[in-house]
Amino acid sequence: MNHNRQSNDGxxxxxxxLSDFLASLMDYTPTIPDELVEHYLAKSGFQCPDVxxxxxxxxxxxxxxxxxxxxxxxxxxxxxxAVVKDKREKQQKDKRLILTMDDLSxxxxxxxxxxxxxxxxxxxxxxxxxxxxxxxxxIMLLLC
Amino acid sequence: xxxGGFENKKELExxxxxxxxxxxxxxxxxxxxxxxxxxxxxxCESVGFQSFQHSALEALSDxxxxxxxxxxxxxxxxxxxxxxxxxxxxxxxxGLEELESGLGFAGASDVNRCVANLGIVRDIVHFFGDGGxxxxxxxxxxxxxxxxxxxIGSFWEKGEDPHGEHIPxxxxxxxxxxxxxxxxxxxNGTMSASNEVKNGRVERKIERPLLNFQQQFAHxxxxxxxxxxxxxxx
Numbered sequence: 001m002n003h004n005r006q007s008n009d010g011x012x013x014x015x016x017x018l019s020d021f022l023a024s025l026m027d028y029t030p031t032i033p034d035e036l037v038e039h040y041l042a043k044s045g046f047q048c049p050d051v052x053x054x055x056x057x058x059x060x061x062x063x064x065x066x067x068x069x070x071x072x073x074x075x076x077x078x079x080x081x082a083v084v085k086d087k088r089e090k091q092q093k094d095k096r097l098i099l100t101m102d103d104l105s106x107x108x109x110x111x112x113x114x115x116x117x118x119x120x121x122x123x124x125x126x127x128x129x130x131x132x133x134x135x136x137x138x139i140m141l142l143l144c
Numbered sequence: 145x146x147x148g149g150f151e152n153k154k155e156l157e158x159x160x161x162x163x164x165x166x167x168x169x170x171x172x173x174x175x176x177x178x179x180x181x182x183x184x185x186x187x188c189e190s191v192g193f194q195s196f197q198h199s200a201l202e203a204l205s206d207x208x209x210x211x212x213x214x215x216x217x218x219x220x221x222x223x224x225x226x227x228x229x230x231x232x233x234x235x236x237x238x239g240l241e242e243l244e245s246g247l248g249f250a251g252a253s254d255v256n257r258c259v260a261n262l263g264i265v266r267d268i269v270h271f272f273g274d275g276g277x278x279x280x281x282x283x284x285x286x287x288x289x290x291x292x293x294x295x296i297g298s299f300w301e302k303g304e305d306p307h308g309e310h311i312p313x314x315x316x317x318x319x320x321x322x323x324x325x326x327x328x329x330x331x332n333g334t335m336s337a338s339n340e341v342k343n344g345r346v347e348r349k350i351e352r353p354l355l356n357f358q359q360q361f362a363h364x365x366x367x368x369x370x371x372x373x374x375x376x377x378x
Contacts, residue, residue, distance in 0.1 A: 018233070021265060021269060022233065024269070028272050028277060029277050029279055031183050031186050031187055031190075031278045031279070031280055032180075032183045032187075032208075032280070033179065033183065033280045033284045035179075035284045035285070035286055035287060036176055036179050036180060036183070036212075036284065037212055039176050039287060039288070040176070040209060040212040040213045040216065041212065041213075041215075041216035043213060043216075044212075044213045044214075044215075044216030044217040044220060045216065045217065045220045046216035046217070046219055046220045046231055047220070047229060047230050047231065048230050048231050048232070049230070050232075052233075053231065053232070053233060053236055056233065056236055057212060057215055057216070057236065059268055059272065060215070060240055060268060061208055061211055061212055061215075062187060063267070063268055063271045063272075064208065064211055065184055065187045065188075065204065065208055066187055066190075066191055066271070068204065068207075069187060069188045069191040069193065069204075070191050072193075073191055073192050073193060076193075096194050096195065097192060097193050097194050097195075098193070098194070098195050098196060098197065099188055099193045099195070099196035099197060099200045099201070099204075100196075100197050100200055101197055101199050101200045101203065103200075104200045104203060104204060108207070113207060115203055115207075117199065
């Protein structure tokens with residue numbers, strides 16, 4: 001009997017925790033707009049008239065982006081700390097934190113997303129040539 | 145060397161033509177992707193980044209679009225598995241678990257525990273307990289906007305007589321004979337107006353009735369997907 005009462009109380013607590021959580025979702029406005037989330041959810045076949053679920057998805061997505069961006073930031077800072085050794089001028093210039101494809105692919109790899117960019121594209125004979133000589137080569141190709 | 149030169153020229157022209165046509169090529173998802181890019185940029189700024197590479201931003205916004213889509217798909221699947229058409233909060237939380245399953249989730253193996261006490265939900269609550277609200281930079285209208293379908297009336301509705309017994313009167317009426325006029329393009333031979341929409345890349349002068357017909361057809365006939373606007377307008 002006692003065990004049953006305890007489990008019932010536990011269930012009641014859980015229910016209230018869930019409803020509190022859903023209520024708190026409406027207080028917070030996520031950065032990702034509801035219209036965007038609804039558009040893609042509708043595309044995927046997700047049907048729900050409850051706005052709180054849309055907010056839940058938006059909030060979860062924002063958390064995901066923030067985590068990925070945070071990891072990329074750590075990679076960026078680690079790289080800057082490794083590069084800067086003696087020259088303090090460089091340190092002041094490198095203070096600018098830029099989200100690069102390199103850092104992003106490293107952080108996404110931990111989440112199971114494989115993003116790889118091409119090192120170079122060899123789509124024309126002029127690829128990889130020094131810009132000064134590139135114009136000369138181009139003119140020669142056009143004249144011939 | 146001569147062949148190399150010409151090939152290079154052709155490639156340059158082709159790439160120019162492609163970039164020109166891609167300016168007019170309207171993808172159905174551009175607006176949503178642009179909004180996603182702005183949202184991602186705002187979140188990155190709040191995390192601490194001061195600028196970004198364009199390719200990195202595009203990649204990340206593509207990924208979050210995929211994330212939302214996948215979450216919706218998984219939640220819908222879970223709901224259907226339970227014999228429901230509409231998803232509920234448990235379906236969504238289970239979908240979240242599946243997406244984060246690579247990292248592991250605390251408390252999921254415990255049968256007696258409630259879903260709300262699971263690691264994922266708690267993480268979300270903690271995450272938003274710390275930071276403040278960052279509202280989206282722009283006001284987003286409801287999209288996609290559903291256009292009213294302006295129907296080209298049938299023979300019967302227009303009161304016209306179909307040209308022959310083999311054409312039933314409930315079919316859409318033929319367009320005005322003015323729009324049938326053939327145009328001779330510069331160095332490309334004759335092309336009829338009906339091919340205008342398909343071969344939109346050839347640049348030539350278009351008369352007013354032809355232009356209206358093309359616009360009308362593009363708006364009413366080709367709904368959804370890509371709309372291809374031919375060059376040489378006006």
